[in-house]
Amino acid sequence: MVNDKIHAAFADFDRIHQLIERAAARIIRTLDLPPWLEFDDLMQEGFLMACEAAHRWDPQRARFTTYLYLHLDFFLRRAIQRRLPARWERSFSDEDEDQLESEQDSLEEVEIQHTVHSLLGRLRDEAPLAFEVLTRFYGVGNQTARSLRTIERDLGLRRGEGEQWLREGLLRLRNMWMEDLAWQSPGEARERMEQGSMVSRGEGKIPRSRDGRCLLSL
Known part of the structure; x- marks a missing residue:
């Protein structure tokens, strides 16, 4: 085993x-x-x-x-x-503490970005429609961010369904993120929970870097 x-x-x-x-x-x-x-x-x-x-x-x-x-x-x-x-x-x-902090800040952002993209891969497999709505709405990769109305029209969804699938995708990402946090020590997990707007915080908000950039779109 x-x-x-x-x-x-x-x-x-x-x-x-x-x-x-x-x-x-x-x-x-x-x-x-x-x-x-x-x-x-x-x-x-x-x-x-x-x-x-x-x-x-x-x-x-x-x-x-x-x-x-x-x-x-x-x-x-x-x-x-x-x-x-x-x-x-x-x-x-x-x-030198400043050098270490700068290196750690950069590393943390890369780690979060890597994790989010890994979770997006899981979301694509588990809920393809939620993945499509979420990635189009936030402009993931080389896509241009679109409004929910435009996404609903492009995907043949009824009015209001785009928001439902967006919330579904964010909720799934949040749950996946929390599973990953379970691997970390209590102190590390608490620090991650307190970093800006993250998937694991609030109502499933998208993680952001320290300068406010959406890590999904990097």
């Missing part, structure tokens, strides 16, 4: 390798690491963290690549801290 779960988790090995490679590159770029800690060491730690994460992963809640994407940086930083001697660990902890 465990082996089947690990096999399922690593089914998209190329994507997992890409996630680990990017996480390792971010850490090399942003942290003051000792010279003996090389990129290959971070890659090795990343795969070890991915194996540990696979044991905690629940296939019913989210794709493994989504779960790993949201947590890999934290897992990898924690693993590195365990390997560092005391003097490097202090340096690791006392880095």
Whole structure:
């Protein structure tokens, strides 16, 4: 049973390798690491963290690549801290806070964007009409945002049905988002809940970046 779960988790090995490679590159770029800690060491730690994460992963809640994407940086930083001697660990902890905050803000936005697009893929499979209405209304991808009346006419819906399907899509996204939040620690989940207008907040509002941009349309 465990082996089947690990096999399922690593089914998209190329994507997992890409996630680990990017996480390792971010850490090399942003942290003051000792010279003996090389990129290959971070890659090795990343795969070890991915194996540990696979044991905690629940296939019913989210794709493994989504779960790993949201947590890999934290897992990898924690693993590195365990390997560092005391003097490097202090340096690791006392880095320039402004730089870290800027990096984290950017990372959080990318994480949210990635998660939302993953959830949209699930919405397309589970409720195609709700997906069509929602993505046309918000102008997802290369589409131009349209009014509900225009969407109703284009999709052959009766007046008022466009709003119903839009609410249905937002509600489904909200529920999916809450499932993903369940994977995070209480503190992380609470922070996500408090970030701007998010799917998990209010009446299913669309997540926005810190400058107010709709992350669905990025």
